[in-house]
Amino acid sequence: xxxxxxxxxxxxxxxxxxxxxxxxxxxxxxxxxxxxxxxxxxxxxxxxxxxxxxxxxxxxxxxxxxxxxxxxxxxxxxxxxxxxxxxxxxxxxxxxxxxxxxxxxxxxxxxxxxxxxxxxxxxxxxxxxxxxxxxxxxxxxxxxxxxxxxxxxxxxxxxxxx
Amino acid sequence: xxxxxxxxxxxxxxxxxxxxxxxxxxxxxxxxxxxxxxxxxxxxxxxxxxxxxxxxxxxxxxxxxxxxxxxxxxxxxxxxxxxxxxxxxxxxxxxxxxxxxxxxxxxxxxxxxxxxxxxxxxxxxxxxxxxxxxxxxxxxxxxxxxxxxxxxxxxxxxxxxxxxxxxxxxxxxxxxxxxxx
Numbered sequence: 001x002x003x004x005x006x007x008x009x010x011x012x013x014x015x016x017x018x019x020x021x022x023x024x025x026x027x028x029x030x031x032x033x034x035x036x037x038x039x040x041x042x043x044x045x046x047x048x049x050x051x052x053x054x055x056x057x058x059x060x061x062x063x064x065x066x067x068x069x070x071x072x073x074x075x076x077x078x079x080x081x082x083x084x085x086x087x088x089x090x091x092x093x094x095x096x097x098x099x100x101x102x103x104x105x106x107x108x109x110x111x112x113x114x115x116x117x118x119x120x121x122x123x124x125x126x127x128x129x130x131x132x133x134x135x136x137x138x139x140x141x142x143x144x145x146x147x148x149x150x151x152x153x154x155x156x157x158x159x160x161x162x
Numbered sequence: 163x164x165x166x167x168x169x170x171x172x173x174x175x176x177x178x179x180x181x182x183x184x185x186x187x188x189x190x191x192x193x194x195x196x197x198x199x200x201x202x203x204x205x206x207x208x209x210x211x212x213x214x215x216x217x218x219x220x221x222x223x224x225x226x227x228x229x230x231x232x233x234x235x236x237x238x239x240x241x242x243x244x245x246x247x248x249x250x251x252x253x254x255x256x257x258x259x260x261x262x263x264x265x266x267x268x269x270x271x272x273x274x275x276x277x278x279x280x281x282x283x284x285x286x287x288x289x290x291x292x293x294x295x296x297x298x299x300x301x302x303x304x305x306x307x308x309x310x311x312x313x314x315x316x317x318x319x320x321x322x323x324x325x326x327x328x329x330x331x332x333x334x335x336x337x338x339x340x341x342x343x
């Protein structure tokens with residue numbers, strides 16, 4: 001405690017000197033057991049119920065790779081690629097198979113929807129100057145990286161009681 | 163890997179300081195105990211950095227103070243409203259309050275009873291006064307830092323601290339009189 005910060009104020013000086021004489025209070029005897037119990041509870045949580053930054057390093061890397069894969073997959077669905085005729089033929093062939101027809105149908109519908117969204121996005125981006133589009137994409141990439149979305153989402157899904 | 167036995171020794175060594183810091187700011191033993199617990203859990207989470215460090219006491223004090231301020235911030239609307247109602251029009255007039263016989267305030271050693279009286283008076287101060295007083299006199303913060311930390315005007319901080327000092331002086335005055343000071 002600093003003293004004499006207000007040497008010309010007798011009340012301030014008196015208060016400072018009076019409070020300085022107060023002895024520290026003893027912590028309750030239950031504090032240590034409480035602290036150790038709280039730590040034990042924290043340690044008992046499985047890693048996936050803890051915040052992402054406390055995950056084991058290899059799981060952090062895996063989650064990061066998975067989230068990258070997810071984004072890459074979405075990009076693959078949205079951005080046109082390859083020979084359209086070949087893709088259409090493969091889709092038709094897949095639809096002929098009764099076993100995988102429902103799956104292919106769902107994926108196809110989702111792909112069409114995302115493709116339409118992507119097309120709209122490309123049209124919108126096409127109207128912007130190159131530097132604006134690059135800045136937007138850079139901003140989105142930065143936001144995505146900073147939120148570590150997949151790790152957070154996985155943590156929340158794994159600990160629904162929170 | 164963290165060593166629980168070493169950590170327990172550290173808790174035992176610093177628990178009184180942490181609890182006292184929290185209690186002086188919060189004025190409530192239960193809340194102070196909760197804050198102290200949280201401070202030590204945080205210390206455990208940083209134990210690999212803190213273990214063996216000479217600055218652990220300062221680290222704990224800072225974390226405890228910040229936890230108290232966060233705690234108060236959470237309940238801010240509850241106490242700020244009352245304090246603003248009572249003193250928002252009184253900034254700048256603090257020195258006009260009659261202050262009787264400052265020369266009688268020469269320092270003497272406090273008896274155990276007087277210490278208890280002061281502790282009681284501290285706990286009974288309105289929250290805004292107690293917090294400002296504790297940050298100034300126990301945590302060595304200056305008026306401007308306190309105002310910034312609490313998000314109130316400099317004048318209000320000065321008023322609150324002045325009122326808190328006055329309340330303590332009045333509380334102690336009868337006992338001082340009785341011992342002939």
